[in-house]
Amino acid sequence: MTTVATPHTSQTGHHHSESILVNAIDRWIYVLMAVFFIVITLTGFIPDSFAKIAAVEAGERPAFPLVLHLHSILMGSFLFLLFAQSTLAATGKLEYHQRLGVAAVVLAPAIVVAGFILVPTMYHQIWNGMQTASAEAQTGIQAFLRFFDNIMLIQIRVGILFPLFILMALMARKSDSGLHKRMMFLAVAIALPAAFDRITWLPHTLPESPLSPDLYTLLAVAPMFVWDLVRTQSVHKAYRVWLALMVPSSILIHSLWDTDWWHATAPRLVGL
Numbered sequence: 001m002t003t004v005a006t007p008h009t010s011q012t013g014h015h016h017s018e019s020i021l022v023n024a025i026d027r028w029i030y031v032l033m034a035v036f037f038i039v040i041t042l043t044g045f046i047p048d049s050f051a052k053i054a055a056v057e058a059g060e061r062p063a064f065p066l067v068l069h070l071h072s073i074l075m076g077s078f079l080f081l082l083f084a085q086s087t088l089a090a091t092g093k094l095e096y097h098q099r100l101g102v103a104a105v106v107l108a109p110a111i112v113v114a115g116f117i118l119v120p121t122m123y124h125q126i127w128n129g130m131q132t133a134s135a136e137a138q139t140g141i142q143a144f145l146r147f148f149d150n151i152m153l154i155q156i157r158v159g160i161l162f163p164l165f166i167l168m169a170l171m172a173r174k175s176d177s178g179l180h181k182r183m184m185f186l187a188v189a190i191a192l193p194a195a196f197d198r199i200t201w202l203p204h205t206l207p208e209s210p211l212s213p214d215l216y217t218l219l220a221v222a223p224m225f226v227w228d229l230v231r232t233q234s235v236h237k238a239y240r241v242w243l244a245l246m247v248p249s250s251i252l253i254h255s256l257w258d259t260d261w262w263h264a265t266a267p268r269l270v271g272l
Helices: 007-057 066-090 094-100 102-132 135-171 177-189 211-232 237-256 260-269
Strands: none
Touching: 007 066, 007 177, 007 211, 066 094, 066 102, 066 177, 094 102, 102 135, 102 260, 135 177, 135 237, 135 260, 177 211, 177 237, 211 237
16 A cells, blocks of 8 residues: 655654754754864964974074963863863763863863963063064064054953853853853853964954954854754843953953053063
């Protein structure tokens, strides 16, 4: 006997296939986001690192300070922890996810401490190099230091908001898993301008304006935001909290960017 598909059975099959796809995206989107963040980071830092290593070997710049290596290792470890945690959650291995989550409690503060040591260390290294450089080279170094002043504004934001968002994520890990996972990714996203700024084939507003770092940060979180919006027809509270802090900080950064007051203040903040 031949079975004829009725409109009802055809519609049911369509809804079933659609449900499978939606569930698959729900499960794996955060794994894909972690991979996306890692790709952005590697795309920015690998070519830049090779260029700087070559400059060190050619005697064109001083060797990297130890804290720079430490900061790179810590941040790389956190990115791969994000990937591991999202993969464990996607595959239902929640017990291992919870156990491994302890690593974030150690890594996040270490990243912040290393960052606050790294910024003045790099500033002093550039400053000291300017003191011994030729008059012609000093002009270029001084211009770079003024740019470094401005970049410090973005670095300070990361140093303040990254641990704050991580703290929110960790506090919500048992009571609100949706807020927990989103806030972990939103915390990491605010550090991604360091990678985007090194991707030279992307259009940039630097050094004149910090607009492109802000726009690329939004681009980085767009996939999971858009999926949430399509899936729930609403803006999750994690994004509202994130934007409530990111928008004022961006306004402040844009207001201080390249001002005489900030160029006078920045060196004092690092002890110069």
